[in-house]
Amino acid sequence: MRGRAVPELRLYNTNGGVTEVMPRLAGAEADVQRLVEANMEALLGVRFLASEYSTGPIHAGRIDSLGIDENGAPVVVEYKRGTDPGVIHQGLFYLSWLLDHRAEFAHLVRDRLGATAAAQVLWNGPRLICVAGDFTRYDIHAIREHRRSIDLVRYRFFGRDLIGLEAVATATGRTPKGGREQPTGPAQPMRAGREGIAELAAAADEVLLGLGDGITRVQRKKYCAYQRLRNFATICPPQRTKVLVYLSLDPAEVDLVPDFTRNVKGIGHHGTGDLEVQLRTERDLERAQRLFRASYAAA
Template identity: 60%
Template sequence: MSGLRLFNVATGGAVEIVAHTAVRERHLQELVETNMEALLGVRFLASEYSTGPRHGGRIDTLGIDENGSPVIVEYKRGRDAGVIPQGLFYLSWLADHRAEFQLLVRERLGATAAAQVLWSTPRLICVAESFTRYDVHAVREIQRNIDLVRYHYFGHELLALEPVVSVTSSARERRAVSRMEPAVTLLPGPRVADGPLDEIRSVLDDVLVSLGDDVTQVERKQYLAYRRLKNFACVGRAQQRQVVVYLKVDPGTVDLVPGFTRDVREIGHHGTGALEVRLRSEKDVERAGDLFRLSYEAA
């Protein structure tokens, strides 16, 4: 259990709200499934999904995240070392049943979503009351796309989700490349022969990755996403004279600057985020630092 302590100070005093586990594992599962997009950035597909007589199991929750990656969510009311091996077993099942999963996506979310499933980065999210240091070490060594998330109930009305570790299968390689070569190699699309833009991308990558140890990257054809549990920055395909980033920041809470920041809530764009930031120099990256942190903290 984490060291987080929560106090009610509404009356001027400080009354601690004691953390506790779910009364039933199913209650936790139902709560998360009902609010998956808000809590995990994942669209719900199915609950207690049968893997058939051959595999003889039931996946707690199936979903698809905002980048199109298939997601398996497994829950444990307390601490259970078996949750990670169980989830890995289901990831292997998923790899062998792509057509079945895409049919499910088509039925629930439509043909467009089914055509955009990103099979290079299927994810396992384990939600439990606590994890051991051995769990964390194992996840980092396994080299699969795994998120360990610790939950706490506080009283009857508050639920806290705390990312413990997030790992992507190619995170180490991608970050190593970013330190050795211009960051344009991380972005989709053809290379643009523009030294200043290369430098902007390199500085931007350093800034976004350094926001926290839980930052991972997911590459799509149209953008490169930086995420925790959810995306917090999507760097778009290279443009002629600028680098465009979309952030999970409410445009109504910031002073928009023409040519630098823009509200794109009603404007179609690739990636996720309602605030567009246009970077034309390294100074612009520094100028947007507070916006990057706000988006990271909200993810």
């Protein structure tokens, strides 16, 4: 990948005519790092913990950024201004160090976010996010050979005030479950009662995993999350008569339907997302798929 690798998407200013806004790299790596760290939750779905974190005198390194994602997984973020074939190996080196220093990370989380967050760190799903000007095809191939969750994110600045982020590739660190043909619904009629609701939850799981490649399924005690770069959906354990799915969509931009969709922004609930979708029947699952796809596309 050389030359003008971005953009399939081209940006234009329509004020007083149509003028293309040309993409550019940062003047320095630190410019990207400062911007992402200051807005990490909005840009990556990760809560920022520390910058230039020292790995001590033996390893003699500094982790660009440390964070924790919305499911409690530790996150190492590494930045490069342009294309750098060493960014993945460097990030994996720091991720390995982090797994050997769990108590130190938990102490950092406790200091920044409190004891509850520190007690809920998800150590079976640590992540590496590499933010760079570009990646080579060898980078994309390499992450698929690792047993770690790795996201390659390409950036571009546009003009003075705009930045674009593109998820180039994702390795889930697990046996792939995405990329299958998306079902239109269960093959057999569902049973009534609790067994039917359990089948409905399983069918929703199948639909969400089938939305595309690179989907990570993260199981927590009180919910199951479906993640690209960030969560796009969470499913709570089935209730007696319904399955609750929470999507990362703005409820103000959705036509809410009583007993089907609900605005839960500011209302406590398990999982993540401000739009609640209530599934009671196969028909509910069918009409929810449009919302599932919209949330997936926005993640």
